[in-house]
Amino acid sequence: MFTVTQVGSWPRSRDLLRALRDKQQGRLGRAEFEAVADQEVRRCVQLQVEAGVDLVVDGEHRRDNFYSFVTDKLDGTRLMSLAEMLDTVEDKAAFEEMLATLDVPASAIRNPTCTGKLARREPLAVGELRFVQQLTDKPVKVTLPGPYLLTRSMWVSAYSQVGYRDKTELGDDVVRILREELTELRDQGAAFVQFDEPVLTEIVMSEDCDRRTFM
Amino acid sequence: MRTGVHVCRGNWSRQEEVLLSGDYHALLPAFAAMQVDQFVLEYATPRAGELRIVGEALGDRELGLGCVNPRTDAADDPAVIIARAEEALQYWRPEQIFLNPDCGFGCFASRCVNEEEHAVDKLRSMVTAARELRWRYG
Numbered sequence: 489m490f491t492v493t494q495v496g497s498w499p500r501s502r503d504l505l506r507a508l509r510d511k512q513q514g515r516l517g518r519a520e521f522e523a524v525a526d527q528e529v530r531r532c533v534q535l536q537v538e539a540g541v542d543l544v545v546d547g548e549h550r551r552d553n554f555y556s557f558v559t560d561k562l563d564g565t566r567l568m569s570l571a572e573m574l575d576t577v578e579d580k581a582a583f584e585e586m587l588a589t590l591d592v593p594a595s596a597i598r599n600p601t602c603t604g605k606l607a608r609r610e611p612l613a614v615g616e617l618r619f620v621q622q623l624t625d626k627p628v629k630v631t632l633p634g635p636y637l638l639t640r641s642m643w644v645s646a647y648s649q650v651g652y653r654d655k656t657e658l659g660d661d662v663v664r665i666l667r668e669e670l671t672e673l674r675d676q677g678a679a680f681v682q683f684d685e686p687v688l689t690e691i692v693m694s695e696d697c698d699r700r701t702f703m
Numbered sequence: 704m705r706t707g708v709h710v711c712r713g714n715w716s717r718q719e720e721v722l723l724s725g726d727y728h729a730l731l732p733a734f735a736a737m738q739v740d741q742f743v744l745e746y747a748t749p750r751a752g753e754l755r756i757v758g759e760a761l762g763d764r765e766l767g768l769g770c771v772n773p774r775t776d777a778a779d780d781p782a783v784i785i786a787r788a789e790e791a792l793q794y795w796r797p798e799q800i801f802l803n804p805d806c807g808f809g810c811f812a813s814r815c816v817n818e819e820e821h822a823v824d825k826l827r828s829m830v831t832a833a834r835e836l837r838w839r840y841g
Contacts, residue, residue: 490797492830504812554810596814680705
């Protein structure tokens, strides 16, 4: 009872951010990046165990953000900065104004844009789970982007129509991929799988729910 | 294995006024249709509304009670966390309640909303509160 856990992500260190930037700019190989991230996850898990947390997370150190990271795992996707995406937005001025009003730095937030048919090159989070399981006997929580968030953010008509007729058809594939992942995470012994759907509040609480947000 | 869905009102800025406000009322039909064990919800800020809204409708599910704000430096007072959890006990049993922050501490790698030392303090606040709650209700 009163199990103490986290929602998922942990502050990134300067070393990790440098490695992430170098990886994204092609200056650092995948193995080298993972070695840096391994160190960060080790410290993050140790801090949770020492603090007395019951259900631990890996801190999402391997992820650019909680949903954009799927571009590392799925064919048919490309990591795009919001600045890059701006080229495809019809009302650029309104989009830029929204980013400024909401205090969103366009350069810091990247999107997993769908650029073709999706295929799971490798599991989304099974590797993260296995690594944490090597570090502790505590149960592990794994976070995944929810199907609505993922479909909504991935769909950028100008790019996504190469692979899918519409957002609904893309959504069917996103759900299939997440179901496969969930099954593998269960088989690998995940204690808890949490789907993140922060955009649901945007739909019911903002004035214009069809407005393109940054997620 | 448990499954859950996490919903919040934005976690990209420390300017609370740019983040959304409103209770969960309009999302209840969607929540009820989701086949998940737990809703992991923001409740540490008044922007999230009252516990009663979800409690009266979905007391048969588990609650991941957002009880610390990931966007502030100060360690959250365990007494406040305990009071919030006791309010949740009007709708959920002790074993249905998990304690967690309102959201992550760094959803966007290059725009983390906090630093490690503060995040650790916040975890400790929750652990202290959980020990007291287990003693009172265990």
